[in-house]
Amino acid sequence: MRRPRSELFGMAFETLRRNPGRSALTLLGLAIGVGAFIAMVSFGEGARRSVMDQFKALGTHLVRVRGTSRGGQERRPLSDADIAAIQRDSTSISKIIPVARVIFEATHAGHQWWTPVHGTEPEFATLHTWDTSLGGLFDARDLARRAKVCVLGQTVVRELFGDDSADPLGETVTIGGLLTCRVIGVLGPKGTSTSGNDVDDIVLIPVTTFAAYFGLPQGYSALEIGPSQPEWIEAAKEEARTALRRSHGLGVDEADDFQIDSPTEVLKAVDRTATILARLLQGIAAVSLFVGGVGIMNIQLVSVTERTAEIGIRAAIGASPRQILAQFLVEGALLSLLGATFGIMIGVGVSVSVAASMGWQRITSFGDVAGAAAFGIAVGLVFGFLPARRAALLDPIEALRRQ
Amino acid sequence: MASGAVVRAEGLWKIYQEGGTPLAVLRGVDLSIDSGEIVALRGPSGSGKSTLLNILGCLDRPSRGRYWLGGKDVSTLDATAQAWVRLHYIGFIFQTFHLISHSTALENVALPLHYAGVPKASAHQTARALLARVGLADRLDHRPNQLSGGQRQRVAVARALALKPRLILADEPTGALDTRTGQEILGLLLELHAEARLTLVLVTHDPNVASVAHRQIQVRDGLIVGETRSDAPAA
Numbered sequence: 001m002r003r004p005r006s007e008l009f010g011m012a013f014e015t016l017r018r019n020p021g022r023s024a025l026t027l028l029g030l031a032i033g034v035g036a037f038i039a040m041v042s043f044g045e046g047a048r049r050s051v052m053d054q055f056k057a058l059g060t061h062l063v064r065v066r067g068t069s070r071g072g073q074e075r076r077p078l079s080d081a082d083i084a085a086i087q088r089d090s091t092s093i094s095k096i097i098p099v100a101r102v103i104f105e106a107t108h109a110g111h112q113w114w115t116p117v118h119g120t121e122p123e124f125a126t127l128h129t130w131d132t133s134l135g136g137l138f139d140a141r142d143l144a145r146r147a148k149v150c151v152l153g154q155t156v157v158r159e160l161f162g163d164d165s166a167d168p169l170g171e172t173v174t175i176g177g178l179l180t181c182r183v184i185g186v187l188g189p190k191g192t193s194t195s196g197n198d199v200d201d202i203v204l205i206p207v208t209t210f211a212a213y214f215g216l217p218q219g220y221s222a223l224e225i226g227p228s229q230p231e232w233i234e235a236a237k238e239e240a241r242t243a244l245r246r247s248h249g250l251g252v253d254e255a256d257d258f259q260i261d262s263p264t265e266v267l268k269a270v271d272r273t274a275t276i277l278a279r280l281l282q283g284i285a286a287v288s289l290f291v292g293g294v295g296i297m298n299i300q301l302v303s304v305t306e307r308t309a310e311i312g313i314r315a316a317i318g319a320s321p322r323q324i325l326a327q328f329l330v331e332g333a334l335l336s337l338l339g340a341t342f343g344i345m346i347g348v349g350v351s352v353s354v355a356a357s358m359g360w361q362r363i364t365s366f367g368d369v370a371g372a373a374a375f376g377i378a379v380g381l382v383f384g385f386l387p388a389r390r391a392a393l394l395d396p397i398e399a400l401r402r403q
Numbered sequence: 404m405a406s407g408a409v410v411r412a413e414g415l416w417k418i419y420q421e422g423g424t425p426l427a428v429l430r431g432v433d434l435s436i437d438s439g440e441i442v443a444l445r446g447p448s449g450s451g452k453s454t455l456l457n458i459l460g461c462l463d464r465p466s467r468g469r470y471w472l473g474g475k476d477v478s479t480l481d482a483t484a485q486a487w488v489r490l491h492y493i494g495f496i497f498q499t500f501h502l503i504s505h506s507t508a509l510e511n512v513a514l515p516l517h518y519a520g521v522p523k524a525s526a527h528q529t530a531r532a533l534l535a536r537v538g539l540a541d542r543l544d545h546r547p548n549q550l551s552g553g554q555r556q557r558v559a560v561a562r563a564l565a566l567k568p569r570l571i572l573a574d575e576p577t578g579a580l581d582t583r584t585g586q587e588i589l590g591l592l593l594e595l596h597a598e599a600r601l602t603l604v605l606v607t608h609d610p611n612v613a614s615v616a617h618r619q620i621q622v623r624d625g626l627i628v629g630e631t632r633s634d635a636p637a638a
Contacts, residue, residue, distance in 0.1 A: 007517075007523060018505060309501075310503055310504075312501075313501045313502070313503055314503075314514070314518075315486065316460075316462060316489065316495055316501065317489065317490065317495060317514060317515050317518070317562065318486050318487070318488075318489040318490025318491070318493075318515055318518055318519075318566075319486060319490075319518045320482075320483045320486040320487065320490075320518070321482050321483055321486065322483065323486075323518055396462050397457055397462050397463060400497075400501065
């Protein structure tokens with residue numbers, strides 16, 4: 001016949017209550033450990049996401065297809081047929097836009113500036129998560145009627161209009177001496193790309209306008225592809241490659257006549273670095289959890305020593321070694337359980353307030369909290385086992401002599 | 404006796420191997436105690452009577468020899484089996500009571516029932532009845548330090564009886580009590596013996612206590628050196 005567990009817990013609780021100060025200090029150690037663990041996991045994750053978001057803001061979540069020349073042949077142009085082929089054959093791609101890019105001289109009222117002019121579609125802004133700080137982007141109607149409108153990057157505004165704070169909306173800019181367009185928007189500042197280029201040095205015009213004024217003798221410079229889900233970027237890349245190879249009629253043993261870049265390599269490296277840092281934090285927190293476990297072991301060892309006579313009495317009247325083991329294990333378990341509970345409060349509290357002050361989104365997952373609590377309880381149990389075993393192995397005759 | 408031997412021991416040796424020189428504390432003890440008997444073990448300190456009591460109580464194992472408790476050979480049991488035998492077959496009464504100091508009288512008496520797996524409510528009911536029997540019905544929730552020596556020993560007696568053991572082992576049960584209180588405890592043990600036909604083994608220096616036994620066994624230098632039988636033990 002086994003004793004119900006609830007009674008064992010009740011007894012253990014009584015024991016811990018007899019020495020409230022000591023019990024509180026013991027579980028504080030573990031609580032801090034669990035709390036630190038949860039907080040560190042959250043910080044690590046928050047910092048990682050924050051870094052990743054910064055990288056993604058630089059347009060690193062899209063796939064870029066560029067034509068390449070192959071074995072002395074002429075470069076294979078990227079065409080609307082390629083776009084249609086990719087759109088038809090893919091399941092993981094949400095957007096695909098053409099980009100015609102040429103560096104032209106832009107002029108305005110005596111100022112001139114050489115800048116990459118992009119003929120593209122309105123989705124460019126969505127794909128690059130790039131909003132306008134003034135005005136807006138051209139739309140489908142502008143595209144259809146080859147409107148003579150342009151959107152300028154911050155650098156271009158500064159160079160053509162004298163300073164960043166100028167309002168160029170409604171002004172006209174002449175591009176390549178051929179196209180005089182009205183400024184309808186200014187892009188928000190992005191800064192420098194991972195490769196060191198000034199991202200803000202850019203002019204956007206409708207791709208149809210670009211074709212009408214400058215022509216597309218070599219097809220599009222690039223196709224930009226956005227996956228439906230950020231994590232499908234590799235799938236999108238593969239689908240685009242397959243579709244393009246079919247569209248270009250490439251045989252199995254022929255090399256690609258285009259190049260597909262995705263920033264996943266850079267992203268992966270950044271992610272790895274951030275993850276290593278997060279793991280490092282977790283490692284440090286795990287050490288503090290471990291120390292909390294040692295605290296439990298210490299106190300339980302002291303407790304076993306203090307209660308040697310009591311253990312002797314219990315053994316003499318017939319408590320089996322297992323029953324004595326259970327008594328001390330349950331005490332250790334209860335300490336770790338309470339410690340883990342307070343640890344969750346500390347950890348979640350700290351994470352939430354830090355996330356709030358750093359402007360991070362919610363970063364403490366239920367899994368992390370449960371994992372930390374389980375780890376804490378496991379540490380408490382493992383470290384509680386040694387003292388419990390010592391109690392269980394006491395010789396009752398020896399133990400009874402200690403009064 | 405008709406009900407047969409509760410305790411039968413043959414050639415019990417206990418040898419301690421401390422510091423290289425073996426020390427024989429028991430040197431071939433033969434002993435048989437019948438059900439319902441009261442036996443007093445007497446002898447000077449270091450005679451081996453405490454070691455003998457520990458072996459009889461399954462707190463210790465003989466180095467050599469066999470020991471049957473209620474017909475079962477218990478001389479080579481492991482710690483868990485020994486604990487089971489102590490719990491179900493033996494009740495201990497100690498000179499210094501050995502109550503759990505932070506538990507109430509009721510909890511102390513209920514403790515063996517607890518270890519035997521009796522649910523709390525019914526264990527407490529049994530414990531209350533036992534405490535009432537030893538005259539402590541109004542002391543259920545007192546802790547040992549709120550009780551007199553005699554009352555503490557009454558709690559210990561009640562605890563020893565909790566699981567209706569076949570054998571009660573009392574090590575100097577009156578040794579820590581004044582004469583009058585000691586007499587009361589002794590009287591209680593005799594009453595309980597009469598009620599339940601307990602088998603009682605007493606270790607004592609006190610001739611008064613020893614005189615209540617059916618048999619007085621003299622232990623000296625690890626051997627039984629004499630036995631006195633009394634046909635009409637004092638009550």
